[in-house]
Amino acid sequence: MENNLSNLHLTFIGCGVMAESVVAGLLRKKLVENAQITASHPRENRRRELHEKYGIKVFEKNSEAVESVKAQENSGVFLCVKPQRIKGVLEEIKETVSPEQLILSIIAGAKIEQISDALKNEKIVRTMPNTPSQIGAGMTAWTCTEKVSGAERAQVRSLLSALGKELFVESENMIDMATSLSATGPTYVFMVMEALTDAGVHLGFSREVSKELVQETMLGSVLFAMESHKHPAELRNMVTSPGGTSADAIYQMEKGGLRTVLSKAVYAAYSRAVALGQKK
Ligand SMILES: NC(=O)c1ccc[n+]([C@@H]2O[C@H](COP(=O)([O-])OP(=O)(O)OC[C@H]3O[C@@H](n4cnc5c(N)ncnc54)[C@H](OP(=O)(O)O)[C@@H]3O)[C@@H](O)[C@H]2O)c1
Numbered sequence: 001m002e003n004n005l006s007n008l009h010l011t012f013i014g015c016g017v018m019a020e021s022v023v024a025g026l027l028r029k030k031l032v033e034n035a036q037i038t039a040s041h042p043r044e045n046r047r048r049e050l051h052e053k054y055g056i057k058v059f060e061k062n063s064e065a066v067e068s069v070k071a072q073e074n075s076g077v078f079l080c081v082k083p084q085r086i087k088g089v090l091e092e093i094k095e096t097v098s099p100e101q102l103i104l105s106i107i108a109g110a111k112i113e114q115i116s117d118a119l120k121n122e123k124i125v126r127t128m129p130n131t132p133s134q135i136g137a138g139m140t141a142w143t144c145t146e147k148v149s150g151a152e153r154a155q156v157r158s159l160l161s162a163l164g165k166e167l168f169v170e171s172e173n174m175i176d177m178a179t180s181l182s183a184t185g186p187t188y189v190f191m192v193m194e195a196l197t198d199a200g201v202h203l204g205f206s207r208e209v210s211k212e213l214v215q216e217t218m219l220g221s222v223l224f225a226m227e228s229h230k231h232p233a234e235l236r237n238m239v240t241s242p243g244g245t246s247a248d249a250i251y252q253m254e255k256g257g258l259r260t261v262l263s264k265a266v267y268a269a270y271s272r273a274v275a276l277g278q279k280k
Contacts, residue, residue, distance in 0.1 A: 008036060009075045025136055038059065039057075066101075076103070076155075108183070125143075139167070143169050180270035193218060
């Protein structure tokens with residue numbers, strides 16, 4: 001497939017964990033050259049670290065980072081600071097950003113309208129990744145304004161592929177929905193993982209053995225489900241023999257309300273995402 005990022009110049013505002021994951025992924029996959037990427041960071045030691053690790057230019061001032069890519073025909077600004085910094089950052093860069101630049105944001109709760117109004121720019125992409133992105137195995141939901149062209153959307157797909165899989169969703173409400181399902185998702189999985197490992201220890205396994213049994217079972221089950229394309233209930237039925245162990249375990253999980261608890265947890269996370277978005 002042709003590399004559609006070969007002429008994109010991109011700057012990362014706030015180069016912390018998530019921005020570094022994108023930069024590392026893009027360079028590892030050779031989707032961009034290091035000369036196509038710049039960043040900003042307030043701390044000198046972090047600027048040096050990023051420069052030494054990735055050979056990219058890192059500026060102290062956010063506006064200088066935007067300036068560094070602005071002259072290019074095809075340029076983007078990726079907002080990667082924490083939510084509490086967004087107002088200040090938009091204020092700092094608003095005079096430098098041009099209406100032609102593509103603006104991407106990874107910031108949880110930051111609405112497209114807020115970014116667009118502050119920067120007087122109508123080409124906004126809002127993304128919502130999750131923590132496995134840090135090892136290139138993430139799931140990122142994203143949406144964008146109508147002004148983002150087909151070619152730019154294709155570039156966004158390529159960019160986000162540096163973090164793992166990506167999925168375009170049609171509205172910001174769906175970003176809130178994805179926030180509760182895929183972005184908060186690792187929390188549910190880690191909690192189930194922890195509970196099962198504890199249950200193994202309760203039975204008498206060492207923690208190490210229990211952890212390995214649980215992790216490999218979770219990984220294998222996910223891969224099996226994906227490869228078989230079967231409904232989870234069908235897969236579950238396959239391992240549930242009459243009067244067997246799974247039947248007893250299922251009975252207890254249903255009695256304990258596992259499905260309802262998970263559904264309520266996802267809904268609570270969704271309500272929180274909506275409320276945080278309204279606060280801004
Ligand atoms: N982690 C996830 O899985 C995940 C998932 C979805 C969305 N997100 C979003 O991704 C964004 C970044 O998260 P993260 O985990 O990468 O956070 P992070 O590691 O803290 O990265 C933010 C970076 O911005 C720097 N910074 C602070 N003030 C700044 C300023 N005024 N201008 C420029 N840079 C500044 C911080 O420096 P210091 O180190 O000195 O503070 C830090 O290195 C957040 O908005 C979060 O909502 C994260």
